[in-house]
Amino acid sequence: MKLLGKILIIDDNKGILSALELLLQDVYKTVTTLQNPNGITSVKDLKTYDVVLLDMNFSSRVNTGNEGFFWLRKLKDIIPDTSVIMMTAFGDVELAVNTLKEGAVDFVLKPWDNEKILATIHSAFQLGKSQKKLRLLEQNEKHLKQLINDTQHDIIGNSPALKSVLNITKKVAKTKASVLITGENGTGKELFAKAIHRQSLQNQEILINVDVSALTESLFESELFGHVKGAFTDAKNDRIGKFEIAHKGTIFLDEIGNLPLQLQAKLLKVIQEKQIVRVGSNKVIPIDVRLICATNCNLYKMVEEGTFREDLLYRINTIHIEIPPLRERANDVIEIADYFLNKYAHKYDKKGLKLHAPIKKKLLKHHWPGNIRELQHTIERCVILSENNELTVNDFMLNHHKTKSFNTVDMTIDEMEKNMIINALKKHNGNFSSTAEQLGITRQTLYNKTKRFKI
Incomplete structure (x- = not known):
């Protein structure tokens, strides 16, 4: 043959x-x-x-x-x-x-x-x-990296507050300095991390996104550093960790403030030594990654409270970028709303939808405690519920959160719980540790609830 x-x-x-x-x-x-x-x-x-x-x-x-x-x-x-x-x-x-x-x-x-x-x-x-x-x-790997890195949309807006942050982002992107991005939930911290990567010297390599708070303590090292076959009961094959996958590229550690103290030391060692050892192995593997972290916590206050390592904070905080909340970007609200309106009108085949003057006025008056994420969900809900391809003011049922007191009459248990969490977070300036302690729950439980309630 x-x-x-x-x-x-x-x-x-x-x-x-x-x-x-x-x-x-x-x-x-x-x-x-x-x-x-x-x-x-x-x-x-x-x-x-x-x-x-x-x-x-x-x-x-x-x-x-x-x-x-x-x-x-x-x-x-x-x-x-x-x-x-x-x-x-x-x-x-x-x-x-x-x-x-x-x-x-x-x-x-x-x-x-x-x-x-x-x-x-x-x-x-x-x-x-x-x-x-x-x-x-x-070639396929390069194409895949390009697809992954191009799946995000541009940061929208022209407000002075946003322009200031974008200016810092552009300057730091070309360096390999570690970046800490802070801001309230829903402000788009991940979007800024992706923007830094796209403008960086590593933009032809991959950006690996890790939600630190979603990692259990038992899987932390395996997920981030990898493991070898037989390292533990379910380790049936060798596995590459997130740091090794991100080699020559960027790793984004989201919700870094929710990392338990005992795991912070392990992360610090890897950042300092620029090498990892897979679980169950003695082989040292050098890594070269750009590190970007994000949190809605006040890490400086957590250092004072002893819940976050000061040496780790300085390692991840060469450059600090604070993302402004949407209420400080009033000029951007309508532009962002238009973006999401076009996106969901296309998705749900509702052509011709527009934001008329009364609707824009209502959107501008809202405080947007959930920031861009809240605006996104609001627009999507309105597009879905709209009739005859026309939006009305009544379609925008905005939730006005009260921070001092709230009436529990006709509230569901979920609504009451959501309001309690919002008030507690407000009282403690977004500090998850203090909020969780007041509410009598763990930080992980609090984090899961904020995601569930879209706070």
């Missing part, structure tokens, strides 16, 4: 061409011969050939091999993934070494042994296939 391979033979000796063609035609699907190397570019579908056998001398009484080197370089420029085997009757060790340095995969002396040259060609054929697969995988 013939292999699905294509072989090109280039030699000025017709006898050599005939002998090799006869030897290879029963093994390979296509065998093409060429007596003059000047005809290389005229070979049909040249890039589809798997192996080229190239003579080193084409002029009479010349045996320096210089002609072969010239055409080898030409071939590597035109078909870099194709394996090239050099042939000559005037070979020595130095010449053979030089051909390999120039990019040939092997060197064959004339006259040849049939079995040996068949083995040499087959090895070159397999190598060429592997190189092409590798190149395809690299």
Whole structure:
């Protein structure tokens, strides 16, 4: 059975061409011969050939091999993934070494042994296939990274508060400095992390997003640093951690303020030493990542309270970016609302929807305690519930949260719980530790509830 391979033979000796063609035609699907190397570019579908056998001398009484080197370089420029085997009757060790340095995969002396040259060609054929697969995988990986990094939309708005933050973001992006992004829930901290990555020197590599608060203590090291087979009961295979995946790229640790104190030391060690060790292994793996962290907690206050390590804070806080809440970006509310209106009108096939003056006035008067996330959910809900492809003021049932007291009459238990959490967070300036202590719940429970209630 013939292999699905294509072989090109280039030699000025017709006898050599005939002998090799006869030897290879029963093994390979296509065998093409060429007596003059000047005809290389005229070979049909040249890039589809798997192996080229190239003579080193084409002029009479010349045996320096210089002609072969010239055409080898030409071939590597035109078909870099194709394996090239050099042939000559005037070979020595130095010449053979030089051909390999120039990019040939092997060197064959004339006259040849049939079995040996068949083995040499087959090895070159397999190598060429592997190189092409590798190149395809690299291209696919690059394309995948590009898709991942391009899935986010631009940061919308022109308010002075936003422009100030964007100016800082642009300056820090080109460095490898660690960045701490803070701000209330729903302000778009992850969006700013992605913007930094897109403008960074690592933008051709991947951005790995890790929600730290969602990691249980038992899985923390495995998720971030990886593990080897047999490291623990369910470790049936080796696993690469998030830091290793992000090597040469960026890792974004969201909700860093919710990381338990006992795990902060492990993270600090990795950041300081720039290396990880997979769970169950002793092998040290160097890492080179750009670190971006985000939180809605006051980490300085947590340091004072002893719930966040001061040395870790300084490691992640080379540059601090505070994202302004939506209420301080009043000029941006309508522009952002229009963006989400177009997005969801297209999604739910509600064409022609517009924000009329009374609606804009109502949106501008709202305090937006849930920030951009609240505005997004509000617009989506209104688009879904709108009738006759027209929005009215009554479609915008905005929740006005009261911070000092609230009437529990006609409230559901969920609504009461949501208001209690909002008030407690307000009282403690967004500090999750103090809020959780007041409410008698754990920080993780509090975090889960804020996500559930979209606070």
